[in-house]
Amino acid sequence: MAPRLLLCDCEKTQTLDAKAIERATGLACSRVHTSLCATERGEAAQLIASGEVIVACGQEHAFFEALAEAVGAPDPLCVDIRDRAGWSKDRASKAPKIAALLAIARLAPPPEKTFDVVSEGLCLILGESAVALPTAARLADALSVTCVLSDAPEPPTATRRAFDTHRGRIRSASGALGAFSVTFDGFEEGRPGGREPGFAPPTDGAESECDIILDLRGGPPLFPAYEKREGYLRADPGDPNAVARAVFDAAQMVGTFEKPLHIAFTESLCAHSRAGQTGCTRCLDLCPTGAIAPDGDSVRIDPLICAGCGACAAVCPSGAAAHDNPPAAHVFALTRIAAAAYRDAGGDAPRLLVHDSAHGREMISLAARCGRGLPADVVPLEVEALAGFGHAEMLVALANGFTTIDMLLGPKADRQAIEPQIELAAALANGAGVGAGRIRMLDPVDPDALSDALYVTAPPALKPTPILPLDARRAATRLAAKALAGEDTPAPYDLPGGAPYGAVLLNQDACTLCLSCASLCPTAALTDNPDKPQLRFQEDACLQCGLCATICPENAITLAPRMNLADAAFSQIVLHEEEPYPCIECGALFGVRSTVERIVEKLEGKHSMFTNSDNTRLIRMCDDCRVKAQYHGESAPLFGGDRPHVRTTQDYLDERKS
Structure with missing residues (x-):
């Protein structure tokens, strides 16, 4: 049975249309009360005792919880629709926004993990x-x-x-x-x-x-x-x-x-380093508290020091560091159900305002109490970690139908982490064809400035696309960008430097196919071909960690941050291949012809070990033949010369005769 929604116009300071809200939310609404927390507290107690209710008031949640305890009822869900919707100079209907706020509040977060x-x-x-x-x-x-x-x-x-x-x-x-x-x-x-x-x-x-x-x-x-x-x-x-x-x-x-366990870390996915070569350092560069430190080929996150800002999860290209309080899937679901509830209630083009629980909540309340409040089409979404709302969450919100995304910063916001994410999300969205100006960073000096920044003409509405991203932020980004692009898949487009999506560009003239890059690639975006000298690349798997460029002895690799939404990004392409070299003994193919010939040219007659000897033949042999040749050669460590003749009785007799 659906809960009942208790409405209160807070001493007649806001106008609430109970029938419109009932149609928008699908919840049975009470009559519009005037003072549920004071003169009508007796009726409020009766309503709370009668069954499950939602109280459309966030300011007096402590009072209503105490009232529920007094009548032996469970704590009601209290949702702030006054500061966020009712107290507004915008004359448009607030019912779609109220429906979205209630949908957000009713989606319970997963249980918090603590230690x-x-x-x-x-x-x-x-x-x-x-x-x-x-x-x-x-x-x-x-x-x-x-x-x-x-x-x-x-x-x-x-x-x-x-x-x-x-x-x-x-x-x-x-x-x-x-x-x-x-x-x-x-x-x-x-x-x-x-x-x-x-x-x-x-x-x-x-x-x-x-x-x-x-x-x-x-x-x-x-x-x-x-x-x-x-x-x-x-x-x-x-x-x-x-x-x-x-x-x-x-x-x-x-x-x-x-203490909450803010980050779930999967060591096997980390692309920090391989074989002593440093690759991705995004989380190390951003962590404000120093909770992250190198630990072999991976990193280690100290849960005691971690403050849960979420910056590491937002920038982690592989998903090794995932925000777990709440997980990304819950944030994706919040934006999906909020946009859907707004549109189902008759709204057309909702805008999303993402804010934190301290500064942002206070700014919205002051703007409503002392100024114009929020426009009717701006849906506020409160998150615990503002820096954790990264480019993936922004793209998913746009794909779900929000026209714009505004990030409301505070004086203690991790700007170093938030600004690059906004830049990346804007580039992803613009490249997908939705135009510029969809994602902004708001840093108002006072509540009036916040209202002024929001009471502007919004870009054209986006057509929502039904997507269901799961917990993988990388896959969610690609899914959302593809949904925003629609049927016309754009050509690969450039992204800001440091983006975790992109291609590997190879200088074929410099590449010797040593395949050191393929051996260290943490996601197998670069691979070899066991049957022939060949270097393959799959763009969708590339994290742009830089390990391949770091390890390449010929400096033949450069990174190209970009987004390729075509299906070809999921296929392997050949970056470079050469003719294999046939073994001079057995004919088996091994190595690269150009490399073998280059080594022979550099050593034959020019090095003491390869002068007046057959050692260069060893270079032209496959592994098996080279071992056999060395084992049977005169220079083998265990070679003891020819086996002496076995003396017989006839030998002694012949010696006596002679």
């Missing part, structure tokens, strides 16, 4: 004594505190030793909440004995392990993107409010915490 992080309250405080020591005294009752000072403290006046005090210079720091490790140079261990406690002689390389770091030094942070490093608290020592806030936060970091 436990344990913090026992071991707190390391860094800074000068004037600030660090009073702070340590305040935290000593709640945490196990150790101070490492950067200066010489004044003689102590306290009679009780509540924490340890040392001195030292920080060399390095690593880890996250529950697993920090800090190395000090010039470390002087505190000696509490005597009337005036002193310090031991300095040593280098002293290590300290702790659960929490409270950094009051006032200098550069210990970690990149330090605000995303759980357990690391940094405050300006000259700001008492900031120090007090950090003390409060540190006191709460004791116990067992659930």
